[in-house]
Amino acid sequence: MPKRESRMPALGSVAADFVLSEGAGRVFRLADRDRALPFLIAFICNHCPYVVHLLPAFVEFARAYRARGLDTVAISANDPQLYPADAPERMAELAARLDFPFPYLFDATQSVALAYGAICTPDFFLYDAAGRLVYRGQFDDSRPGNPLAVTGASLRAAADAALAGLPPVAAQRASIGCSIKWRADRAPDWG
Numbered sequence: 001m002p003k004r005e006s007r008m009p010a011l012g013s014v015a016a017d018f019v020l021s022e023g024a025g026r027v028f029r030l031a032d033r034d035r036a037l038p039f040l041i042a043f044i045c046n047h048c049p050y051v052v053h054l055l056p057a058f059v060e061f062a063r064a065y066r067a068r069g070l071d072t073v074a075i076s077a078n079d080p081q082l083y084p085a086d087a088p089e090r091m092a093e094l095a096a097r098l099d100f101p102f103p104y105l106f107d108a109t110q111s112v113a114l115a116y117g118a119i120c121t122p123d124f125f126l127y128d129a130a131g132r133l134v135y136r137g138q139f140d141d142s143r144p145g146n147p148l149a150v151t152g153a154s155l156r157a158a159a160d161a162a163l164a165g166l167p168p169v170a171a172q173r174a175s176i177g178c179s180i181k182w183r184a185d186r187a188p189d190w191g
Contacts, residue, residue: 008174009117013133015041015125016115020075020105022092028073028103036129038162039071040155043113043123043180044104045078046094047085049144050177051121055098057150058122058139063101065159072102077113078121078181086181110186120177126158134158134168138175 019029033039042058044051062072080087088106095104107113116125126135135158142148158169 008136008172009125009133011133011136011168015039015127015131015133016112018107018112018115020107020112021088022095022103022105026103028105030073033071037069037071038126038128038134038159039073040065040159041116041125041127042072042074043077043116043118043121043125044074045076045083045086045121045178045181046090047078047083048121048178053144054122054139054142054150054152057152059098059100061139061152061155065163066101068163070159070163073105074100074102075105075107075112075118076121077107077110077118079110079183081183082181110180110183113180114186118180120175120179122177123175124155126155126162128162128165134162135172136175137172141173143176 015030017030019027021027044055066072076086076091078086084090091104091106122139124135124137124139125133128134135155138154140151140153140155142150154173161167161169
């Protein structure tokens with residue numbers, strides 16, 4: 001299974017605004033979020049073994065942290081022509097089956113993934129209430145095929161700090177996962 005590491009954009013970067021639709025057709029505007037809350041943007045997809053590996057734990061993380069005041073949205077930017085399992089209707093099915101406590105949005109033009117510098121699935125971007133990046137990186141050290149339990153320890157530590165208004169956690173490791181499946185006309189040259 002080929003893997004990529006996330007790009008780790010600069011902390012303090014401002015979240016790019018976007019308007020995307022869920023697989024079910026509802027529209028989500030980042031600008032409409034509760035400005036008093038920190039928020040998490042997770043680039044995921046349906047088929048990636050790295051996402052599949054952590055998805056149940058991530059859904060539970062999002063549910064628990066929503067109760068504590070963290071908004072979460074997930075975005076799939078994969079080209080469904082290349083990967084039909086990542087088509088909007090399949091996204092809606094997965095979200096319903098796992099009872100996602102967050103919107104699962106489709107980035108059809110892949111412009112949002114490009115704006116955020118997302119490179120792999122999963123790729124996590126945590127912002128404080130002011131919309132400044134405080135964490136980018138992995139969910140935890142577990143990967144498909146390694147013996148480590150999926151705990152979400154890395155993202156939990158970062159979310160705890162953000163919710164407490166503390167400075168970003170110092171230990172931030174790149175996420176590792178499958179490359180986003182870019183359309184031929186959108187593939188970035190990120191090396």
